[in-house]
Amino acid sequence: MTAGTAGVGAGEGGGVEAHHDAPHVPIFAGKVKERLDALFPKYPTKQACLLPALWMAQEARGWISPGALTEVAAVLGLTPAYVRGVVTFYTMYHTHPVGRHFIQVCTTSPCHLCGSDDVLTALLRETGCGELGATSADGRFTVIEVECLGACGFPTPILIGDDFIESVTPERISGILQGYK
Amino acid sequence: MGFPHPSHPKETPVLSKYFGDAAARSFRGWVERGGYEGLKKALGMTPEAVVEEMKASGLRGRGGAGFPTGLKWSFMPKDDGKPHYLVCNADESEPGTFKDREIMRWTPHALIEGCAVGCHAIGAECCYIYIRGEFTEPWHVMSAAVEEAYAHNALGENVFGSGKRIEVVLHRGAGAYICGEETALMNSLEGKRGNPRIKPPFPAQAGLFALPTTINNVETLAAVPHILTRGAAWYKGLCLGNPKSTGTKLISVCGHVMRPGNYEITLGTPMKELIFDMCGGMRPGRTLKAVIPGGSSVPLMTPEEVDQCATDYEGIVACGSMLGSGGMIVMDDSTDIVYEIYRLAKFYAHESCAQCTQCREGTAWTTKILARILSGQGKSSDLDLLLDLSENMTGKTICVLSDSCAAPIVSGIQKFRADFEAYLSRATAPVLALA
Numbered sequence: 001m002t003a004g005t006a007g008v009g010a011g012e013g014g015g016v017e018a019h020h021d022a023p024h025v026p027i028f029a030g031k032v033k034e035r036l037d038a039l040f041p042k043y044p045t046k047q048a049c050l051l052p053a054l055w056m057a058q059e060a061r062g063w064i065s066p067g068a069l070t071e072v073a074a075v076l077g078l079t080p081a082y083v084r085g086v087v088t089f090y091t092m093y094h095t096h097p098v099g100r101h102f103i104q105v106c107t108t109s110p111c112h113l114c115g116s117d118d119v120l121t122a123l124l125r126e127t128g129c130g131e132l133g134a135t136s137a138d139g140r141f142t143v144i145e146v147e148c149l150g151a152c153g154f155p156t157p158i159l160i161g162d163d164f165i166e167s168v169t170p171e172r173i174s175g176i177l178q179g180y181k
Numbered sequence: 182m183g184f185p186h187p188s189h190p191k192e193t194p195v196l197s198k199y200f201g202d203a204a205a206r207s208f209r210g211w212v213e214r215g216g217y218e219g220l221k222k223a224l225g226m227t228p229e230a231v232v233e234e235m236k237a238s239g240l241r242g243r244g245g246a247g248f249p250t251g252l253k254w255s256f257m258p259k260d261d262g263k264p265h266y267l268v269c270n271a272d273e274s275e276p277g278t279f280k281d282r283e284i285m286r287w288t289p290h291a292l293i294e295g296c297a298v299g300c301h302a303i304g305a306e307c308c309y310i311y312i313r314g315e316f317t318e319p320w321h322v323m324s325a326a327v328e329e330a331y332a333h334n335a336l337g338e339n340v341f342g343s344g345k346r347i348e349v350v351l352h353r354g355a356g357a358y359i360c361g362e363e364t365a366l367m368n369s370l371e372g373k374r375g376n377p378r379i380k381p382p383f384p385a386q387a388g389l390f391a392l393p394t395t396i397n398n399v400e401t402l403a404a405v406p407h408i409l410t411r412g413a414a415w416y417k418g419l420c421l422g423n424p425k426s427t428g429t430k431l432i433s434v435c436g437h438v439m440r441p442g443n444y445e446i447t448l449g450t451p452m453k454e455l456i457f458d459m460c461g462g463m464r465p466g467r468t469l470k471a472v473i474p475g476g477s478s479v480p481l482m483t484p485e486e487v488d489q490c491a492t493d494y495e496g497i498v499a500c501g502s503m504l505g506s507g508g509m510i511v512m513d514d515s516t517d518i519v520y521e522i523y524r525l526a527k528f529y530a531h532e533s534c535a536q537c538t539q540c541r542e543g544t545a546w547t548t549k550i551l552a553r554i555l556s557g558q559g560k561s562s563d564l565d566l567l568l569d570l571s572e573n574m575t576g577k578t579i580c581v582l583s584d585s586c587a588a589p590i591v592s593g594i595q596k597f598r599a600d601f602e603a604y605l606s607r608a609t610a611p612v613l614a615l616a
Binding site: 042043044045047048049050051052054055076078085086089090091092093104107108109110112113114146147148149150151152153154155159162163164 | 185264273274275276277278279281282307313314315316317318348350352353354355356357358369370371372373374375390433434435436437441442443477508510512516521524525528531532534
């Protein structure tokens with residue numbers, strides 16, 4: 001199922017993309033449920049835990065699949081339609097599967113002034129992704145452009161998964177990528 | 182200090198004194214450096230006295246708007262029986278700005294201490310620190326520091342035995358520039374799309390969860406404990422001639438300077454000293470072309486304006502721009518100004534929340550027109566069209582994202598018109614292919 005067809009209606013349940021989630025293991029069980037339950041007393045509403053719950057879902061599934069979305073909605077007492085509206089507002093939640101290592105490259109003006117276009121070109125080539133948003137054939141990488149990462153004094157910053165790497169140049173890329181199998 | 186470079190003699194390191202000093206990150210390390218004295222002092226004062234101390238210091242918001250902090254705190258209702266909230270805006274996303282990141286990475290306890298003082302001053306028991314999702318390292322450093330602060334009673338049910346309850350909760354964003362706008366941030370924290378809200382009501386009346394709320398930037402709150410420890414008079418004395426702009430400000434300098442980094446200046450420092458002395462000036466053989474002094478949302482400055490500019494709130498306004506967040510983007514004579522303005526417009530088009538027509542359409546249209554100019558297919562009427570659209574994008578929307586897109590466009594055309602005309606006349610070869 002691709003992003004374009006991942007429509008979710010209320011009551012559709014998590015079974016629609018069983019080939020992604022099978023065998024079905026609930027996200028909010030065991031340790032993850034404990035983490036979520038520990039957050040509830042910190043906020044006056046359950047809804048305020050939506051962004052944290054989505055982070056947990058993405059950690060568990062690698063993306064916000066339609067099934068994951070439904071589970072998040074259920075655990076917070078929200079509708080899947082509402083949750084989808086929120087998910088699509090934020091760029092860091094994946095609405096389709098991505099490579100094992102998700103790479104975000106800053107190309108906003110301060111980094112552009114210092115050569116981020118060359119970093120992006122080299123990353124697309126050396127990961128084998130070829131184009132923005134596409135996943136490499138081996139499933140290792142997905143590369144996207146990101147707006148200002150807030151490290152403009154250290155151009156070009158990139159994020160690989162949760163690893164924030166500063167001062168990346170085209171020459172450094174093959175060495176950096178070796179650390180991500 | 183000009184982190185990651187050694188401190189320059191012309192700097193005044195207060196907030197940045199321990200940047201790069203990993204030992205300052207721990208509770209013990211912070212206490213050894215005089216930390217948490219400000220909070221202890223505050224807890225022995227009435228909330229009103231703390232607010233008065235902030236007013237006397239002259240501290241103004243460091244996130245962009247420059248609103249006096251003590252005055253903002255004084256807007257919170259008294260004895261209304263409702264829970265109050267403090268929110269710390271750590272959604273640092275303004276292109277050119279990277280100061281809050283270093284504060285959180287190196288001196289997390291300065292921020293926690295400032296949050297605790299703020300809570301006491303405005304009668305709140307809970308502070309949420311909203312950290313942008315991309316800031317993974319600051320998140321981990323802050324998480325560890327908050328845990329330690331609870332373990333040492335700097336946070337919790339009975340802070341330092343004062344009987345005061347102060348909680349600090351970290352909340353992770355998920356990628357949206359607009360969530361740095363205070364009301365969008367509140368919506369995001371409530372588990373909603375990050376759409377800005379119409380004001381009034383202002384946050385002090387109905388903010389987070391519709392309750393009285395104060396929202397402050399990371400740098401503002403991190404300055405608070407220093408002011409309490411060393412006194413408002415000391416802070417107010419950090420001033421170079423303009424009593425409306427007091428204290429130190431972290432200026433993140435990026436782009437075409439020899440030593441980009443975070444420079445902590447006394448407000449009022451000449452901008453040319455900052456760029457040419459502290460940052461080492463331009464790369465060899467290059468000259469200055471333009472500066473965007475306060476994050477990408479403010480007008481461009483010419484070298485002549487930079488030359489006579491005092492780096493403070495009023496000084497930069499007098500020279501045609503704004504201090505904003507203090508994110509200074511320096512461009513030398515190799516820069517294609519038209520392309521960089523196009524790139525900024527594209528940023529705003531991407532980040533518009535699309536609530537308001539002027540912003541949703543305006544950011545997209547201006548981006549397309551700039552792309553057309555860069556592709557060699559610009560029309561002679563395009564500059565007037567851009568100015569006309571920009572006028573409709575200024576002062577007409579719920580928040581200022583739209584205005585922020587217009588500022589570099591308008592100032593770019595006013596101050597660097599020849600660069601645009603060179604594309605229109607084909608004197609400059611096209612750099613973009615139209616899709």
